[in-house]
Amino acid sequence: MTAGLADALLPAADDVRAAYADWLQRLGAERRLSPNTVEAYGRDVRILLGFLTNHLGAPPSLADVTSLAPRDVRAFMAARRANDISSRSLMRGLAAARSFARHLARTGRGEVSAFSAVRSPKIARSLPKPLPVAAACRIVDADERAGEERPQWVLARDAAVLSLLYGCGLRISEALSLTRAKAPTTGVDRIEVTGKGGKRRQLPVIATVQAAVADYLAQCPLHLPPNGPLFVGVKGGPLNARIVQAAVARMRGGLGLPDSATPHALRHSFATHLLGRGGDLRTIQELLGHASLSTTQIYTEVDAARLTAIHATFHPRARAGG
Structure with a gap:
């Protein structure tokens, strides 16, 4: 309707x-x-x-x-x-x-106090589900999908999009909003994206992400106007997020990954893996474009949960009869 x-x-x-x-x-x-x-x-x-x-x-x-x-x-x-x-x-x-x-x-139409007098329902906060480092790296590798019956440039396109999600922590909407003129190709080590609420942020782009975008551009057979979308579908229109989601869904079976392995999980993986390697929480907040540090702090719980699981699995005294 x-x-x-x-x-x-x-x-x-x-x-x-x-x-x-x-x-x-x-x-x-x-x-x-x-x-x-x-x-x-x-x-x-x-x-x-x-x-x-x-x-x-x-x-x-x-x-x-x-x-x-x-x-x-x-x-x-x-x-x-x-x-x-x-x-x-x-x-x-x-x-x-x-x-x-x-x-x-x-607007002077009257006061309504009833809604503020009622408490909001409690929501059990679920932790983000990042991927292991090896799995995240395989998802963004175009060679992992070499056997798929799709044009090679499409596989390179998907790999470039996913590389931006994992390598820069982008939301999928932010990656798909990039224009050809702003492509972070070889030698372009920074991009500007517009996130939620129209908030802009500058992000570094590592060399492997630059290479993935450059590979896609080298193979793409379609004309990409400077002010047009960087990522396009097979008919030349803006790439739909569902296409990227479907590409990841196809990979899950071959890689043995759970249903939680989605394009957005790569953004979670970006934050969790940075934090696990000593990244500063405030810096990660800025990279993700979170308005509040409390939103970013949930990744500390993810990392703590991971460490607890490792401890319980491998510490000799944690095993039955140890």
Whole structure:
């Protein structure tokens, strides 16, 4: 369903519809949230308004929304739980509702305190799942896929993309947003990427990554305009992230890797392997483009868990009967 049609069918009174449309516009224009995030927030609030329509017996008006009590919000959360909605999705839905409520207050449409009075659901934090060093190196090696029935330049392209993820710690969207003019080919030891929230950062590019990109460019049979995408599909359009994900999925069986071996796992591997070799946490934060150091600190837990597992496996006193 398109956004326009979804908004037209919004289960709410006209004053709430107007506020909702204004809120979505501001999310994208002022807060510079990604289109996917704006769409997810909008969908969450539509679900909330649909619940309120049934809960209150009529499409909610601004007066209804501003008079909500914490028990109404808890009833909504309970209804979502009954549909097996995860804690993470519930948390995002509550964040969307709070954002909408703040918009109502900022624009003089009324105060809504009920959403802030309800605690966010607790989420069990899962640790990132990096790959072993040897496995990460094999995934980014084009020769590992030499037997695949795909053009050699496509294999070189995939290897170049994956090399950027592991060698520079890029998100896949950041790698695919590079232009031909900004290609980190041989002799180009730095790149600038734009991450989440429009935040730009400069990153060093090691020689092996430069060589992988140079190999792809040497083999690519398509014309790549300077301002066009560096990585393209077989028809010349921008490369889709799903193509890269599928390439890694094909490799997992041959390399004996778990389902957690994804392109994004290479970014986790970049951070974990740097930390394991004495990398400074603040520097790793800057390389990854994390806004908060606390986000980067999770990799210290990954490294500690790895060391604990090694200790338990190989220490002679850790073995049964030792």
